[in-house]
Amino acid sequence: MTEEAIKPRKRRRLKVAHPERCIGCLGCMFACSRTNAKTASLQDSAIKIQTQGGIEGDFRIIVCRGCQDAPCARACPAGALEQKPDGSIVFHEELCISCGKCEEACLIGAITLNKDKKPIKCKHCGACVAFCPHGVLELEEVS
Amino acid sequence: MPKKVLYIDLSSGESWVEEKQELFEEWLGGTGVGIKLLMEECPAGVDPLSAQAPLILAIGPLNALFPAITKTVATFKSPLTGELGESYAGGRLALAMRFAGHEAIVIRGRAERPCYISINDADVKIKDATSIWGIDAQTTGMILREREPGVGRRSIIRIGPAGESLVRYASVVVDTYRHLGRLGIGAVFGSKNLKAMVISGTERVDVPDPRKYREVYNKLFRTAVQTDVMEKYHDIGTTININVLSYLKGLPTRNFQSSSYPEAEKISGEVLADEYLFRRLSCAGCPIGCIHVAALKTAFSPHHEFEVRKVSYDHEPIYSLGSNLGVTSAKGALELIDACERLGLDAISSGVILSWATEAYEHDLITPQETLGVPLQWNNIRSYVKALENIVKAPNEFYAALARGVEHASARYKGREFAMALAGNEVAGYHTGPASIVGQIVGVRHSHLDNAGYAIDQKAAKKQLDPEQMVEEIIKEDDFRGLFNCLVGCLFARGVYTEENILDALGAVGIAKTKEDLADLGRRIFEEKYRFKAREGFDLARVRVPRRFFETVSTLGMIEPQTVEDMLRMYREKRGWA
Numbered sequence: 001m002t003e004e005a006i007k008p009r010k011r012r013r014l015k016v017a018h019p020e021r022c023i024g025c026l027g028c029m030f031a032c033s034r035t036n037a038k039t040a041s042l043q044d045s046a047i048k049i050q051t052q053g054g055i056e057g058d059f060r061i062i063v064c065r066g067c068q069d070a071p072c073a074r075a076c077p078a079g080a081l082e083q084k085p086d087g088s089i090v091f092h093e094e095l096c097i098s099c100g101k102c103e104e105a106c107l108i109g110a111i112t113l114n115k116d117k118k119p120i121k122c123k124h125c126g127a128c129v130a131f132c133p134h135g136v137l138e139l140e141e142v143s
Numbered sequence: 144m145p146k147k148v149l150y151i152d153l154s155s156g157e158s159w160v161e162e163k164q165e166l167f168e169e170w171l172g173g174t175g176v177g178i179k180l181l182m183e184e185c186p187a188g189v190d191p192l193s194a195q196a197p198l199i200l201a202i203g204p205l206n207a208l209f210p211a212i213t214k215t216v217a218t219f220k221s222p223l224t225g226e227l228g229e230s231y232a233g234g235r236l237a238l239a240m241r242f243a244g245h246e247a248i249v250i251r252g253r254a255e256r257p258c259y260i261s262i263n264d265a266d267v268k269i270k271d272a273t274s275i276w277g278i279d280a281q282t283t284g285m286i287l288r289e290r291e292p293g294v295g296r297r298s299i300i301r302i303g304p305a306g307e308s309l310v311r312y313a314s315v316v317v318d319t320y321r322h323l324g325r326l327g328i329g330a331v332f333g334s335k336n337l338k339a340m341v342i343s344g345t346e347r348v349d350v351p352d353p354r355k356y357r358e359v360y361n362k363l364f365r366t367a368v369q370t371d372v373m374e375k376y377h378d379i380g381t382t383i384n385i386n387v388l389s390y391l392k393g394l395p396t397r398n399f400q401s402s403s404y405p406e407a408e409k410i411s412g413e414v415l416a417d418e419y420l421f422r423r424l425s426c427a428g429c430p431i432g433c434i435h436v437a438a439l440k441t442a443f444s445p446h447h448e449f450e451v452r453k454v455s456y457d458h459e460p461i462y463s464l465g466s467n468l469g470v471t472s473a474k475g476a477l478e479l480i481d482a483c484e485r486l487g488l489d490a491i492s493s494g495v496i497l498s499w500a501t502e503a504y505e506h507d508l509i510t511p512q513e514t515l516g517v518p519l520q521w522n523n524i525r526s527y528v529k530a531l532e533n534i535v536k537a538p539n540e541f542y543a544a545l546a547r548g549v550e551h552a553s554a555r556y557k558g559r560e561f562a563m564a565l566a567g568n569e570v571a572g573y574h575t576g577p578a579s580i581v582g583q584i585v586g587v588r589h590s591h592l593d594n595a596g597y598a599i600d601q602k603a604a605k606k607q608l609d610p611e612q613m614v615e616e617i618i619k620e621d622d623f624r625g626l627f628n629c630l631v632g633c634l635f636a637r638g639v640y641t642e643e644n645i646l647d648a649l650g651a652v653g654i655a656k657t658k659e660d661l662a663d664l665g666r667r668i669f670e671e672k673y674r675f676k677a678r679e680g681f682d683l684a685r686v687r688v689p690r691r692f693f694e695t696v697s698t699l700g701m702i703e704p705q706t707v708e709d710m711l712r713m714y715r716e717k718r719g720w721a
Contacts, residue, residue, distance in 0.1 A: 023432035025425035026238075027210075027364075033347070034357055040208045041347030042242060042296045050295040054288055054319050055234075055424055056453055133368055133430035 010141045011086045013066035014047075014124045017138040022059040024049060028128035028137060035127035037114075044114065046122040047137075064110040064122035066142065072121070075105035081119070087142060091121060148180070149245040151260060151267060153335055154194060154252030158267040160245075167246065171654075171664060172203030174229065174628035176247055177218035178671050181227075184249060187678050191220040191228070191327075192309060192334035194253035200240065201248075203630040206428075207241040208348060208356075209648050210364045211373075211636035213426035215240060215317075216628060221326040221588075222334075223311040223492070223548050224567035226679040227672055228326040229588040232300075233426035233633060234318035236342065239298035243344030250335065259301075259339040261291055264346065272338040279303050279485040280316040283339060293343025301339035302329045303487025305535045309333050310546045312492035312569070316484065320424065320434050320455035324489045325590060326568065351653040359651040363639055368430050372638035376433040377423070381458035382412030384572075385466070391604070393575040393597070393698040396466045397521055398498035399563055399691045402574040402698070410465040410473050415456060419473055426633070433635060439477045454481045462572025463494025468501065469521030482528045486535050492548065495569035496534075497527055499549045503558040513541035550687075560690035565589055566681070574692070576600035576699030578613045581710045584686050585617065587625075587672040592634055594620035604698055610706055614713045625672075626665035683715065 029045035037044035047063040066087065073083040080096035083089050098117035105111075111119045126139040146167035151158040170176045177199050184197035199218040206212050215236040221228030240246070243264055250260075254269065257276040261268045275283050280303035287299050298318055305313035306329030313329025314322045323329075332338070350356040367373055375383055388394035389407035396404040408414065419437035426434070439452045454477045464483070465476035483490045497519070503509050504519040511518070515538065517529045530545075537543040544552040549569055553562030563570050565583045571591035573579045582596020583589050591597055599616045602608060608616070624634070630648075632640055640648075642658055649656050693704050715721045 023423055023425040024427070025430050025432065026427045027430050030207075030428065034353070034360065037347075038353035039347045039349055040356075042238075043345050043347055048295065054284055054299075056319050131364065131430070133432065 010143050011066075011088045012124055012126065012139050013142045014063055014122060014126065014129070015138045015140045016061045016063065016136065018134070018136050019059065019061050021134040022049065022061060022136045023134055024051070024055055024059050025133065027131040027133065031128045031131035035125070036123065037120075043112075044120060046110075046120050047128050048109075048112070061136065062109055064106075064124070065108065066124060071105040071107075072102040072111055072119070075101040077101060081121070088124070089121065091119065093118060146246050147244060148247045148249060149262070149267065150249045150251065151269070152251045153254040153258065153269065153337065156269055158269075160265070163247075167204075170668070171629040172246060173201050173631035174216050174218070174625060175664065175668050176629075177201040177216050177229070178668060178675060180247060180249055181218045181220075182671065182675055184251070185220055189220065191222040191225065192330060194335070196220050196331065196334070198250040198328070198331050198335065199247060200236075201631070202237045202240050202246055203632075204652055204654055205630045205632070205648050206237040208350070208652060209360060209428075210367050211429040211431065211639060212630055212632040213237055213429045214631040214633055216631050217315075217323045217328050219328055219331050220679065222309070222330045223327040224589065224681075226676045226681040227588055228328060228331070230315075230323040230325050230328050231592075231628070231631070232315070232317040232321050232323045233429075234298060234321035235296075235427045236298040236300060236317050237631060238427040239293075239296065239342040239344060241344070241348070242296060242346045243342050244346045250337070253334065254336040257336050257338050259287070259341065260337065262340065262342045262344075263292055264344045275338055276307060277304060280487045281319065281485060284316070284319055287339055287341055291341040291343075293341070296345075297341060297343030299339060299341050301487075302332045302337075303485060305487040306330055306333040307338075308535050308537060308546070310488060310535060311548050311551075312489040312496075313487050314489045316487055320436065321426065322489075325491065326588060327489075329487050329489075350651065352651065356651045359647045363644060363648065364430065366639045366644075367636060373431050373635060376635045377431050379412040379416050380433055380435040380456075382415055382435070382456060382461050384412070384458045385461055386411045386413065388573065388575075388698075389466070391575070391601075391698045392696050393573055393600075394466050395462060395563075395570075395572055395574050397469045398467060398495075398502050398561055399574060399695050400502075402695050404466045406469075406471045407466065409471055410461055410476050412458075412461075415461075415473050419477065421453075429633060429636075431635070437473075437477055439474065439481065441474075452481050454484070456480055459572050460490035460494070463491045463498075463569075464527075467494050467498045467572070468527060470524070471522050475522065475524040478524055479527055479531075482531050486531060488531060488535070491571060492569040493531060493534075495563050496545050496549045496552065497530060499553060499558060499562050500530070500545060502561050503553075503556055506558065508557050509541060513539070515539065515542075559687070563689055563691065565688065566686050571597070573597035573600075574695060574697045576603065576697045577610065577702050577706045577710055578603065578617060580688065580692055580702070580707055581614070581714065582617050582620075584688070584711065585683065585714055586621065587669065587676070593624065600697070600699055610710050611713055614710050614717060617714065618717055621669055622662070622665035624665075625668035626661050629664065629668070683711065683720075
């Protein structure tokens, strides 16, 4: 096997580059649900903007960090969340047994469950990046 | 998606939901639905602070679905003017109502003791608020935040002590920094023993054609952020007007005694942005971020000990609590805005009342005995804060009169000619010419935002509009805004939402309308509101125009009383009322 063949291809990962620039418009959340769930909703979004002490306080941006050794995938007893060699996670919906173990496994709370108790997890597609008016979010390449 | 109205009766403690498909089909939503429900719910001639007077909140079909469609409209009978009360707020209220599944909320009756309403999707609870009665608006928000669910997707709206004391221009603070500000809705809350509402929900909206929805959304988003239609609102913000209007002789100063202000620079948007602005925020669903928040840092001891208050500012409060009170520092104006926030007072009305009182005090129409020793003088920030607190406490007849508005106070203490209200509502921060005056007189809620007469004056300054053309522009705006307020979009985004764009956006959520439908709806809403106004005793022919308007030069030069009279006559003719 050549070195090139085993070198994982670069994957893209969402990065919260400048959380302090957030203005709380929730544009990223709406972009995520509009693009990925085809709804207008806060519940369906894989990225969450939370306030701390109302809008007087700072915003918290909660989204998947794209862990290299992902605890959500490790916690999944059904093989529904599969981590690929490049580190990306693929969700096989047909295998999901709605147990919620992935949600528990993520310490930062980046996974929530939808109405069928299946994980809403960031795909690192970057739909939200385009709708952030303040450059809070970036899409980076991970080698 | 079924269109539902949530009814809450505070007297009986009951709540229920009614499906009202036809109401929303005919009146679309927002202000259209609001005025229809008010007509249905409000008995003619009712005391606006009685249990029989209703309170209505409504959103429109595009709220939380498209950029900058972020407002909620409240409809009620105004305790300030005794006729149509209507007030708009941004923040997260519209989003919370959308996802809780209530397109309109009707509140009836009066609770036996202080209460707040907690709405979590279909679950509606009326809870005891005795322990927070009397607490300022900010702290009330903090307490309820800890108690109630829905972090990040809820809205908390509440009154301060002014609403509890039934000050006729008390506001409702919405999510901090935003307000249902005008015409005394805070007093209506207070009269119902209603301290606050917390609303949150988890519903999702399935759009009929997701692809079309995304296309229209993207187009509107691009127009809002990549063109200059909203530019003015996100850099310096609305306070960019302070210097501009002062230069154009349109900035009301010291109770409209002057229209240009030599100290304007010190309270200008530029100075505020450079020295005090520390963050900008946005209403949920708007990419602009026009909410400008200043850090007001004050030393409370000589040992470097500071209080830091976060105060949001805009053109109107910087006029009413700044130039119009002869305030010469941004800090002074911010302190007064902060006092209004704490007490839950409308900033425009409060400033206009203080400016009238200052002049009345100068002319010895009121005495130091009446002010309880508070020297009401231009730029005396400490006195003004004290006076605002006294308005809320109403320790004597004088302050109780101020709490009823400038129309009432000037009827009691004289100084009518400089009591700057039109149709009972304290005027906004423009002395641009006759269209501003006429616009506020004829406007459905006597607000500068009914038809933006001030912008028509400024257009006239460049394009030489004659009075008749100005009247035509006012009518056009009256009707268009009636329609736009059915969607309850932010008026700052009116440039984004052209007729075609509105039709596209409605189409994307499955509402088919034509241009003619929209124009017709705008007119019908205007007429419906005037029916309510007339029923409650409003008569356009009897509106008092304070003489001061004609004594101070405006952007369009001196205004002749005859011009205003002529324009009102033309307005009546064109409306078919003559």
